[in-house]
Amino acid sequence: MAPLLNVAGLQAWYGESHILHGVDLHVNEGEMICILGRNGMGKTTTLRSIMGILRKRTGRIEFAGRDLMSVPLHKVAHAGLGFVPEERGIFATLTVEENLMLPPVVAKGGMSVDEIYALFPNLAERRASPGTKLSGGEQQMLAMARILRTGARCLLLDEPTEGLAPVIIQRIGEVLVELKKRGMTVVLVEQNFRFASKVADRFYLMDHGQMVAEFPVDQLPQRMDMLNTVLGV
Amino acid sequence: MTMIFGIPVQALMGQLLVGLINGSFYALLSLGLAVIFGLLRVINFAHGAQYMLGAFIALLLAVHGGIGYWPALILAPLIVGVTGALIERTMLSRLYKLDPLYGLLFTFGLALTIEGTFRYFFGASGSPYAAPAALTGGVNLGFMFLPVYRGWVVIASLAVCIGIWLLIEKTKLGAYLRAATENPVLVQSFGVNVPLLLTLTYGLGAALAGFAGVLAAPVYQVSPLMGSNLIIIVFAVVVVGGMGSILGAIITGYLLGIAEGLTKVFYPEASNIVIFVIMAIVLILRPAGLFGKDA
Numbered sequence: 001m002a003p004l005l006n007v008a009g010l011q012a013w014y015g016e017s018h019i020l021h022g023v024d025l026h027v028n029e030g031e032m033i034c035i036l037g038r039n040g041m042g043k044t045t046t047l048r049s050i051m052g053i054l055r056k057r058t059g060r061i062e063f064a065g066r067d068l069m070s071v072p073l074h075k076v077a078h079a080g081l082g083f084v085p086e087e088r089g090i091f092a093t094l095t096v097e098e099n100l101m102l103p104p105v106v107a108k109g110g111m112s113v114d115e116i117y118a119l120f121p122n123l124a125e126r127r128a129s130p131g132t133k134l135s136g137g138e139q140q141m142l143a144m145a146r147i148l149r150t151g152a153r154c155l156l157l158d159e160p161t162e163g164l165a166p167v168i169i170q171r172i173g174e175v176l177v178e179l180k181k182r183g184m185t186v187v188l189v190e191q192n193f194r195f196a197s198k199v200a201d202r203f204y205l206m207d208h209g210q211m212v213a214e215f216p217v218d219q220l221p222q223r224m225d226m227l228n229t230v231l232g233v
Numbered sequence: 234m235t236m237i238f239g240i241p242v243q244a245l246m247g248q249l250l251v252g253l254i255n256g257s258f259y260a261l262l263s264l265g266l267a268v269i270f271g272l273l274r275v276i277n278f279a280h281g282a283q284y285m286l287g288a289f290i291a292l293l294l295a296v297h298g299g300i301g302y303w304p305a306l307i308l309a310p311l312i313v314g315v316t317g318a319l320i321e322r323t324m325l326s327r328l329y330k331l332d333p334l335y336g337l338l339f340t341f342g343l344a345l346t347i348e349g350t351f352r353y354f355f356g357a358s359g360s361p362y363a364a365p366a367a368l369t370g371g372v373n374l375g376f377m378f379l380p381v382y383r384g385w386v387v388i389a390s391l392a393v394c395i396g397i398w399l400l401i402e403k404t405k406l407g408a409y410l411r412a413a414t415e416n417p418v419l420v421q422s423f424g425v426n427v428p429l430l431l432t433l434t435y436g437l438g439a440a441l442a443g444f445a446g447v448l449a450a451p452v453y454q455v456s457p458l459m460g461s462n463l464i465i466i467v468f469a470v471v472v473v474g475g476m477g478s479i480l481g482a483i484i485t486g487y488l489l490g491i492a493e494g495l496t497k498v499f500y501p502e503a504s505n506i507v508i509f510v511i512m513a514i515v516l517i518l519r520p521a522g523l524f525g526k527d528a
Contacts, residue, residue: 012327052281053418073418074421076424077423083422089416091416094411096407101405101408102408103423103425104423
């Protein structure tokens with residue numbers, strides 16, 4: 001079966017800086033992959049390029065068999081991709097509920113507001129608060145929740161555990177497991193491979209704008225030396 | 234004769250009304266400027282010309298088409314809004330990736346072009362535009378005589394300002410606008426057509442200026458320079474309210490209009506500069522403006 005998301009030979013630039021040097025990756029429907037790598041290796045740039053936020057790029061990006069390279073940014077979401085940025089992007093002038101309801105529904109099958117509040121009870125309690133009054137963990141949950149409502153088939157999730165307390169990281173892990181059960185396809189960017197190993201099916205290891213290794217989660221113990229070298233842990 | 238602070242109450246109320254009417258125009262115009270600046274980050278120097286355009290379209294519709302005030306109140310803002318949207322889509326949008334100064338320079342040039350063209354064809358002197366029959370005459374309130382049309386200006390301006398505020402604060406479209414003001418790229422990645430939103434916003438801002446122009450036509454003379462006389466004051470209002478603050482633009486518009494009116498009563502020599510003095514004080518004490526984000 002053809003992968004849901006297929007990226008081949010992706011190169012990308014910020015101005016004159018050449019960041020991605022031919023990224024290849026694929027994600028099957030319902031699979032959760034994790035891109036590991038140190039800071040500045042191109043993980044976030046990969047997600048931003050796939051989403052179409054970064055437009056100075058070459059190569060091939062196909063989603064559900066559709067070429068996304070020429071699709072304008074505002075139409076990529078309608079193809080079924082949802083992006084949760086590292087900085088979370090919670091809008092200060094909007095309440096929690098307004099933030100949650102902001103992204104348009106792009107397809108059937110998204111979570112209802114009741115389901116989302118059941119999954120993230122903290123958000124329900126604070127639905128009338130300004131979005132930026134939430135804690136870092138709650139903001140991360142809100143950033144994920146608002147994409148889950150849209151019916152996106154594939155979630156691009158950029159470092160969801162960055163700067164969060166262990167108890168919140170555990171909660172985000174539980175949410176990801178729940179999403180997996182629901183058949184959501186996820187591309188996770190992480191530096192915390194211990195966290196990722198509990199949720200991801202497969203790993204890509206990124207170094208200097210390229211994927212240098214790809215392996216399933218059960219090969220993680222054998223790859224520890226390589227991980228330690230590339231991640232510098 | 235009843236006196237307040239040594240001033241006859243009729244004179245005081247008269248100037249308060251003048252201030253409120255001026256404030257109505259300041260609020261409408263600064264609201265349009267704030268909406269445009271908030272999302273597009275463009276300081277729309279063409280706003281005064283678009284206000285003048287609204288008044289002139291109403292005049293031309295009456296003279297050449299026999300179309301009266303009420304249809305003109307809808308048609309003129311619509312024409313100004315559509316023209317603004319076309320200008321944004323075909324010209325202004327090309328400048329977004331450059332320094333905001335380019336947008337300011339472009340709209341400044343646009344204002345001079347529009348005003349120069351109208352001066353060429355219609356001369357610099359003003360033309361009268363009659364208020365509709367239903368709004369002529371006045372009402373004796375006991376302490377002052379209220380011309381009906383001026384009362385209508387205040388009510389119409391308030392209604393439009395509240396309507397636009399509700400649109401921005403209470404609707405999904407408004408939520409898109411507010412979110413896109415903060416992070417347009419992220420909003421676009423959610424699937425919202427932000428370029429279209431920018432075009433509609435500029436069109437809305439221009440239409441508000443056109444609406445103010447039609448409202449102003451029976452109060453002031455319709456002349457090619459009517460906008461350039463007003464726009465500097467309106468910029469001061471936007472700065473005092475806080476650049477991009479919708480509520481700030483509305484409230485400050487009325488308050489500064491009233492402050493100007495009261496200054497005419499108590500110290501007439503300062504009435505032309507009072508708004509700019511307030512602006513200078515606000516800039517020193519609260520650079521983000523009274524309702525600005527950092528205030």
